[in-house]
Amino acid sequence: MSRQGQRSGATGVHHNRQYSEHYLDASSKWFNNSSSNHIPPLQDYNLYGGGGRMYRSNAQRSFNEYCLDPSTPPRSYAVKKNGNGYGEEDDSPRDFSPGLLDLHSFDTELLPQITSSNLYDSEPYIFGKQPVRARASENNVSNSVAAADNVKSSNVAKIKVVVRKRPLNKKETAKHEEDIIDTVSNSLTVHETKLKVDLTQYVEKHEFVFDAVLNEEVTNDEVYRETVEPIVPIIFQRTKATCFAYGQTGSGKTYTMKPLPLKASRDILRLMHHTYRNQGFQLFVSFFEIYGGKLFDLLNDRKKLCMREDGKQQVCIVGLQEYRVSDVETIKELIEQGNATRSTGTTGANEESSRSHAILQLAIKRSVDGNVSKPPRVVGKLSFIDLAGSERGADTTDNDKQTRIEGAEINKSLLALKECIRALDNDQGHIPFRGSKLTEVLRDSFVGNSRTVMISCISPSSGSCEHTLNTLRYADR
Numbered sequence: 434m435s436r437q438g439q440r441s442g443a444t445g446v447h448h449n450r451q452y453s454e455h456y457l458d459a460s461s462k463w464f465n466n467s468s469s470n471h472i473p474p475l476q477d478y479n480l481y482g483g484g485g486r487m488y489r490s491n492a493q494r495s496f497n498e499y500c501l502d503p504s505t506p507p508r509s510y511a512v513k514k515n516g517n518g519y520g521e522e523d524d525s526p527r528d529f530s531p532g533l534l535d536l537h538s539f540d541t542e543l544l545p546q547i548t549s550s551n552l553y554d555s556e557p558y559i560f561g562k563q564p565v566r567a568r569a570s571e572n573n574v575s576n577s578v579a580a581a582d583n584v585k586s587s588n589v590a591k592i593k594v595v596v597r598k599r600p601l602n603k604k605e606t607a608k609h610e611e612d613i614i615d616t617v618s619n620s621l622t623v624h625e626t627k628l629k630v631d632l633t634q635y636v637e638k639h640e641f642v643f644d645a646v647l648n649e650e651v652t653n654d655e656v657y658r659e660t661v662e663p664i665v666p667i668i669f670q671r672t673k674a675t676c677f678a679y680g681q682t683g684s685g686k687t688y689t690m691k692p693l694p695l696k697a698s699r700d701i702l703r704l705m706h707h708t709y710r711n712q713g714f715q716l717f718v719s720f721f722e723i724y725g726g727k728l729f730d731l732l733n734d735r736k737k738l739c740m741r742e743d744g745k746q747q748v749c750i751v752g753l754q755e756y757r758v759s760d761v762e763t764i765k766e767l768i769e770q771g772n773a774t775r776s777t778g779t780t781g782a783n784e785e786s787s788r789s790h791a792i793l794q795l796a797i798k799r800s801v802d803g804n805v806s807k808p809p810r811v812v813g814k815l816s817f818i819d820l821a822g823s824e825r826g827a828d829t830t831d832n833d834k835q836t837r838i839e840g841a842e843i844n845k846s847l848l849a850l851k852e853c854i855r856a857l858d859n860d861q862g863h864i865p866f867r868g869s870k871l872t873e874v875l876r877d878s879f880v881g882n883s884r885t886v887m888i889s890c891i892s893p894s895s896g897s898c899e900h901t902l903n904t905l906r907y908a909d910r
C-alpha cells in the first residue's frame with residue numbers, strides 16, 4: 434500500500450470536498466458565491482445613481498465624467514457627461530485619453546489621518562447635501578460596528594503566511610505519483626524520497642509550521658475567510674494590503690487567487706452600503722500585469738504603461754485606467770475582461786502557464802470634505818497578485834531566448850518580493866523596493882499601515898517534491 438493510502442488523511446481544516454465537481458476541469462468556475470456571514474448582506478442603496486453604473490477615472494478627467502453600463506465590456510463604451518454629472522453612452526468607443534495615475538500624490542494620496550472617533554462620530558454626508566440629522570440613530574449603529582472593526586484591525590497580523598495544498602490531479606494519479614504532504618493543524622510534513630549511495634531508498638521528512646495550512650479539502654470560500662476577509666474592514670481605516678499567491682506552475686495560484694477579488698469587493702460594497710452608508714466612500718478597480726519587466730493595462734487593451742517616480746519618490750503609473758464601480762456584476766465583468774487579456778505562453782513545463790504577474794487593485798477613495806468637485810483620494814487599497822510560476826526563474830535550458838529573459842525577470846522579481854517581505858517582517862526601516870518592477874509598483878502597499886498575506890500554493894505529488902520544498906522555504910520566515 435502506498436504511503437498515501439496508509440495515511441488517515443489528517444488535515445488541518447475539516448470541510449466538504451469542493452473540488453469534486455471542478456477539479457480536473459480546466460474551465461473550472463472562478464467566481465464562487467461568497468457565503469460570508471461576517472459582513473451584513475448587500476443591499477443596493479442606489480448611492481451612485483443606480484446599481485448598474487460604473488465610472489472610469491483617470492487623472493486628466495474628473496472621476497465622474499465617465500459612466501459605463503456594465504452589461505457590456507467597459508472599453509467598448511465612451512461616455513459623455515450629462516447635466517447631472519452622470520454620463521450617457523456615446524458611440525465613439527475609444528474616447529479615452531491616457532491618464533496619469535499617481536499612486537500617491539494625486540488621487541491616491543492618503544487622506545489626512547482621521548481618528549476613528551472623527552470618522553465615525555461625525556454626521557454622515559450625502560453627496561451635494563448637508564448632513565442629515567434624521568440619520569443620526571442609524572449612524573450610531575454604524576459607529577458601533579465601525580468601532581468593532583477598529584478592534585479587529587489591531588488583531589490582524591501585519592504579515593500572514595498561509596500554505597494551500599491542492600489535490601493530486603488526473604495526470605499525477607495516472608503516473609501513480611504519491612501524495613507526499615501530510616498536514617496537521619498549521620504544520621505540514623513533506624516526505625522526500627532519497628537514495629543512499631548504495632542506491633537504497635530512504636525518506637527524509639521536512640517539517641514546516643505556518644500561520645495556517647489549508648489542505649486539499651478546503652474550499653475557496655474558506656481560503657477567503659482565512660486570508661482576505663479579516664483585512665477587508667481595515668481597508669476603510671487607511672490600510673493598504675497585499676495578497677499574493679506564490680508557487681510553481683500548476684500548483685493552484687490562479688485557482689486560489691481568482692475568486693478572492695470578487696469576494697472582497699462584495700464585502701467592501703456591503704460595508705460601503707451598510708456600515709459606512711452615506712459616508713462618501715467609493716470603490717475603484719484597476720488591473721494590470723507585469724510581463725518581462727514592463728507594465729500593461731489589462732482593462733485597456735493591454736496598453737503599455739510606464740511607471741515613474743516623482744520628486745517625492747512617489748510611484749506613478751502613467752495611463753493606468755481605473756473604474757469606479759458600485760455593483761458586484763460590474764467588477765466581475767472587469768475581472769473577466771482582465772483575465773482574458775492576460776498573457777500566457779508555452780514553455781517546457783506547462784503550456785498554459787502564466788508568465789506574468791497580474792495585479793488587481795481595489796481602492797477605496799473618498800473626496801476630501803465630501804466635496805465631489807475635488808478628486809477623491811485613496812483611503813485604503815487591497816492588491817491581489819497572481820504571480821508567475823516560481824520555477825520560471827530556473828527556466829533556462831530547453832527554451833528560447835525570450836523565455837530565458839522572462840525567466841530571469843521573474844526570478845528577479847520573486848527574490849525582490851521576498852527581500853521586501855523579509856524587511857517588513859523584521860521591521861527594518863529600509864524596504865528594498867527597487868529590486869524589481871513588481872516591488873516598485875507595490876511600494877505604497879508596503880509602507881505605513883500595511884498588511885501582507887502570502888498564499889503559498891503547493892502540489893502534493895512526489896514528482897513536484899523539489900519545487901514544493903523550494904516554495905515552502907520561500908514562505909518560511
Ligand SMILES: Nc1ncnc2c1ncn2[C@@H]1O[C@H](COP(=O)(O)OP(=O)(O)OP(=O)(O)O)[C@@H](O)[C@H]1O
Pocket residue numbers: 452455456457458459461598599600602649680681682683684685686687688689783785786787820821822823890
Ligand atoms: N485546490 C484546488 N482544488 C481543485 N483544483 C485545483 C486546486 N488548485 C488547482 N487546481 C487545478 O489545478 C490546475 C492548475 O491550477 P492553476 O492554473 O491555478 O495553477 P497556477 O499555479 O496558477 O499555474 P501557472 O503558474 O501556470 O498559472 C487547474 O486546472 C486548477 O483548476
